[in-house]
């Protein structure tokens with residue numbers, strides 16, 4: 001008999017993950033949610049926490065509607081059984097709680113694996129930048145606090161973040177993916193870094209630059225490729241060494257002298273620019 005209601009029942013988590021616009025989410029394992037340690041601190045962030053948790057776990061939850069619409073907003077100030085959430089509020093709380101659990105789950109081993117398989121299938125879409133050659137993107141939040149910003153997509157090749165192409169993702173909270181996830185994914189699966197390295201090596205960084213009649217536009221020019229350094233990667237061994245240490249130590253005196261040379265050169269070129277301008281204005 002197929003009329004058994006148990007057979008038609010779809011678990012809440014599956015419903016949530018299959019909903020329109022929820023394609024970036026993976027189903028969180030039941031035992032992960034049932035482990036109280038994983039939920040530490042979430043009580044303070046989610047209204048009607050207990051009811052929301054029961055909703056996610058498919059337990060029967062009594063709502064205000066079930067109770068004949070009696071929400072006890074009466075001034076007794078008593079918090080407890082007689083204060084029931086309405087269905088819309090409960091649905092919102094359950095989604096918020098699930099999102100926050102999801103952000104924790106995807107940095108655990110089974111969650112990372114599940115997200116890695118989505119990444120491999122290019123379910124988050126490719127990087128729009130030409131030189132990244134369709135590198136697969138990774139969802140990221142720019143903050144771990146919910147309600148601040150929507151989800152963004154990180155490209156491990158150009159180290160930049162992008163808005164999702166489809167507007168269906170523009171109301172997905174970034175905190176449901178968190179700030180830690182992409183870094184951990186890249187570190188846990190060295191294959192991703194490998195894919196980036198192949199792309200970076202394939203494209204010589206000097207291949208493209210603005211040119212006017214065959215002359216490259218100066219880096220210092222207002223219309224020059226000033227932000228190009230963001231996309232530059234160390235190529236030679238000494239550059240790699242410098243890159244490895246640049247954030248960790250204060251440059252020695254010798255390096256400081258080099259810097260001064262550069263800055264004085266810049267100063268000189270700036271002065272030259274000024275000279276040019278005065279020359280031009282005099283000419284006029």
Ligand SMILES: [Zn+2]
Pocket residue numbers: 127128129132135155156157158159160
């Ligand atoms: Zn990219």
